[in-house]
Amino acid sequence: AAAEVSERDCDVLVIGGGPAGSTVATLLAERGHRVTLLEKDHHPRFHIGESLLPANLQLFDKLGVGDEMRAIGIEKHAAEFVSPDHDCTQTFRFADAWDKSMPYAYQVRRSEFDHILLRNAARKGAEVIEGCKVKDVEFHADGASVAAEREDGRRERWQARFVIDASGRDTFLANRMRAKHRNPHHNSSALYGHFANAKRHCGSAEGNISIYWFEHGWFWFIPLADGATSVGAVTWPYYMKRRNGRSLDAFLLDTIALCPPLAERLGEARLVSDVHATGNFSYTTDHTHGDHYLLLGDAYAFIDPVFSSGVMLAMQGAFYGAEAVDTCLRQPAQKRAALARFDKAARHGPRQFSWFIYRMTNPTMRDLFMGPRNPLRVKDALISLLAGDIYGKTPIWASLAVF
Ligand code: FAD
The missing domain is CATH 3.30.9.100 (D-Amino Acid Oxidase; Chain A, domain 2)
Structure with missing residues (x-):
């Protein structure tokens, strides 16, 4: 016989407890929303994606986990590139970036890293349930009805005003909506x-x-x-x-x-x-949000990890997502504008990195990358890109236009 379904409600239901889900759950709980995060696995669990970017560090401080991250990470001061067609190793030191305030990042075991972020979400007031897999989402005029199943077969249902899909490469909503497109250039x-x-x-x-x-x-x-x-x-x-x-x-x-x-x-x-x-590496989704949901991190797009951008994009996207969802819930009249701002920010990161990574497959561009000339501040701009400094005021794109 089918297990009985228990019914509950919340303001925001987050699917997935990776960096995107835990970050957005933390920020929305801090703002006083009733947040439930469902994670199908149990942390600590293995995950790939161990090299972080300097731009991540300011996000850790904003979340209040800077010291915990320092304790598990080894400092990464530079990224070095070795190519069989070039007789030098090109070393990009973050201390030489345009913005000197981000001189290093960390390399981490994701089992530890993700666990810290998930625990932080719970500490800040989100209800975190592990071993609970989202199976179905039905949207209606006031939000969504979310069906999930615990490992022991118990089924639960949440009525949520907003759903955030942070299910990573499982791309829960994009799959259901048939909105996911593989990227033929990065397959x-x-x-x-x-x-x-x-x-x-x-x-x-x-x-x-x-x-x-x-x-x-x-x-x-x-x-x-x-x-x-x-x-x-x-x-x-x-x-x-x-x-x-x-x-x-x-x-x-x-x-x-x-x-x-x-x-x-x-x-x-x-x-x-x-x-x-x-396998089947890179993809994007044709939209970033709907009336009662948004897609974060790998649940929206995945690009080749050559520049270690995934975790930073997932977490930075979660900051923009939290801002948008907070506005949607508190000031419904501002909803359209808030979601439009989120859309622009969510597309920006994957698009910029993807544009650049695609250029690296061209031998002339690779030559320029392995021996950048600094009169145009190309090297400074490259290091800033590699540091993840793509959302602020640093004018890197004028220099990177040579690519
Ligand atoms: P995830 O970290 O994948 O988290 C999603 C979570 O959702 C998971 O815990 C999952 O169990 C849970 N979930 C999924 N479906 C459900 C469901 N139905 N119900 C409940 N829970 C669910 N990034 C870097 O920054 N640096 C790197 O060096 C790097 N290297 C990489 C190398 C490879 C080979 C790959 C594939 C990726 C790499 N990445 C790297 C990318 C990085 O792993 C991701 O971008 C990052 O983990 C995205 O975070 P997320 O929170 O969006 O998704």
């Missing part, structure tokens, strides 16, 4: 794991990220605070088909061998985690 796959005993840089450079382009895509090398190093390959669409029955572990190790400078840093290293793979 890659990824393969990744953690290594012990990788050759890391010394001193303050230890936590820097390295990106290695190779024939079939690019690799990341992300040092974590506990000594493990995250290594992953993002490969062009055809490459995964070459696996030919090999285990994921063997396939990752064989792929690393195709990139000698990375293989050299992993010569003494051993794999200490499961190897994961993700």
